[in-house]
Amino acid sequence: MGTLCAMPVTETQVLDALRAVQDPDLHRDIVTLGFIKELTIDGGEVSFKVQLTTPACPVKEQLQYECEGVVSAIEGVTAVKVEMTAQIRQREMKQDDLIPGVKHCIAIASGKGGVGKSTCSVNLAIALAQAGARVGLMDADVYGPSIPLMMGAQDEKPYTQGNKIIPIQRYGIHMMSLGFLLEEGQAVLWRGPMVAGTIRQLLADVEWGELDYLLVDLPPGTGDAPMSLAQLAPVAGVVIVTTPHHIAANIAGKSVQLFRRLNAPIMGVIENMAGFACPHCGEVTQIFAGTTGEELSQQLKVPYLGSVPLDPTVSEASDKGVPSIIAQPDRPQSAAFREIAGRLAQQASIMSLTRKDLIKPGDVPTIPKFTPAE
Ligand SMILES: Nc1ncnc2c1ncn2[C@@H]1O[C@H](COP(=O)(O)OP(=O)(O)OP(=O)(O)O)[C@@H](O)[C@H]1O
Ligand SMILES: [Mg+2]
Structure with a gap:
């Protein structure tokens, strides 16, 4: 043949x-x-x-x-x-879901104040949006909302459509903060139930629409705001921000415990201000002794998402209302934010698949070691 x-x-x-x-x-x-x-x-x-x-x-x-x-x-x-x-997988819907169009609601928390939660929230939100996701940013720091200033949007006033507040858009992010809703100089004297009521409003009264990720910037500590959020929103996971000081790491451990008790899974730890990035040459020098983010994540048995170096240009940019990742896209911290955003997205996928029983709980892999960008 x-x-x-x-x-x-x-x-x-x-x-x-x-x-x-x-x-x-x-x-x-x-x-x-x-x-x-x-x-x-x-x-x-x-x-x-x-x-x-x-x-x-x-x-x-x-x-x-x-x-x-x-x-x-x-x-x-x-x-x-x-x-x-x-295609981001849809989470299981609960009845009376306040944010039905949001696929992953991710809270950014810390035990201690001033460790860089808001800085991380803003830059990670933009990094996720730059990667093609639809991203919302909710400022749940009702005591001292800082997102409007950091995003250069402090003069914006949101409008309402029907009975919903339309989020303000900046750098591809849909955001809402109590800062937009208060009159200038208006102070609020908080009592516990008011915090819960405000968090509920920021979730339910805002037209969040369809979002892949809603990042929620929390105030420091384990008070009313994280409690209310965990009770009111289907929190997919919590990111803990810490700095290389012993004490900050200790306090981070307490936050991890609180969220575990609230049944909100921990997505991982970010170590901020982990070394000094020279504003001239970009070289990163370690300054603080103490527990590293990686050691902390091992101690607490949660994934390590990465480290962000301390760089004076971060606060300079943020004070001008231009987040570092936009103002200085080539600096080491911006590369770090992009890498951490990638890991966060990965971790969110892993967690939603775990919940769908495709993967056995013991299977959840550890995140690979972070190497700072050149
Ligand atoms: N990697 C960094 N390098 C340099 N400065 C930074 C870095 N991260 C944050 N900062 C600065 O540190 C200060 C505190 O940061 P930020 O407001 O993000 O912290 P926070 O944890 O949200 O604080 P709070 O607990 O008051 O809400 C800000 O001035 C910010 O610009
Ligand atoms: Mg803050």
Whole structure:
């Protein structure tokens, strides 16, 4: 007989080949995870989409490269077209959900004041938006709202549509703060139930719409605001910000305990002001002795999300109402914020999948070690 005709490439062959590609964080192959969409085969030409759980996925390029590799190795395949997309998984809905359109509500907390919660909230929110996500930022620091100033929006007054307040937009972020709603110089004397009422309003009376991530900047400590938030909102996870001082690390431990008791899972620890980034050459020098963020995360058994160096340009930029990641995108702290945002998105995906029982609780991987950008 003559030469054998090339066998047509089948869907099974392609999917079997793709099973060799693992998501390094979720520890499952991408076929089992349901990431492969719209697979079409036309002769030797194969095309499909890989739908990740977040547009901010830090391993997007690596996965695309591996997919192209394993499929083009199949006999008979002449061309491979892979499109990387993302669809953030919908959380389970509770009844009387105050923010039904929000997929991941993430709180930024600390035990101690002034460690950089608001700075982290603002820069991480922008980093997530720059990666293609729809991001909201809620200032839950009802005692001293600082988000409007940091975002250069202190003169903005939100308007209402129907009975909902429309968030202010800046740098691609939809934000709301009590600072926008108070008259200038107006002081509020807080009692516990008022804090809960205000947090409820910031959630329910604001037209948050459809968001991939709503970051919530909390006041320091374990008082009424974090308690109210955990009770009123479906908090997907809490990020604890700490600094390299012993005492700050100790207090961070107390916050972790509080949120665990409130049944809000800890997404990880960010170490801020971890070393000094020279404003001239960018080199980072360690200054403080004490527990590092990495050691702390090991002690507390929570993921380590990364470190942000201390850099005078961070507060300069923030005082001018331009977050550091916009004003100084090439400085080490901006690279750190982008990396941490990627890990946060990863961690949020891992947690939502864990809740969906795809992954056993013991499987949740530790986040890889952070190496500061060059
Ligand atoms: N990495 C950094 N390098 C230099 N300055 C920083 C850094 N992070 C934060 N800061 C500065 O430290 C001060 C406190 O930061 P920030 O307001 O973000 O802290 P916070 O934890 O939100 O404080 P509070 O507990 O009062 O809400 C600000 O002046 C901010 O600009
Ligand atoms: Mg703050």
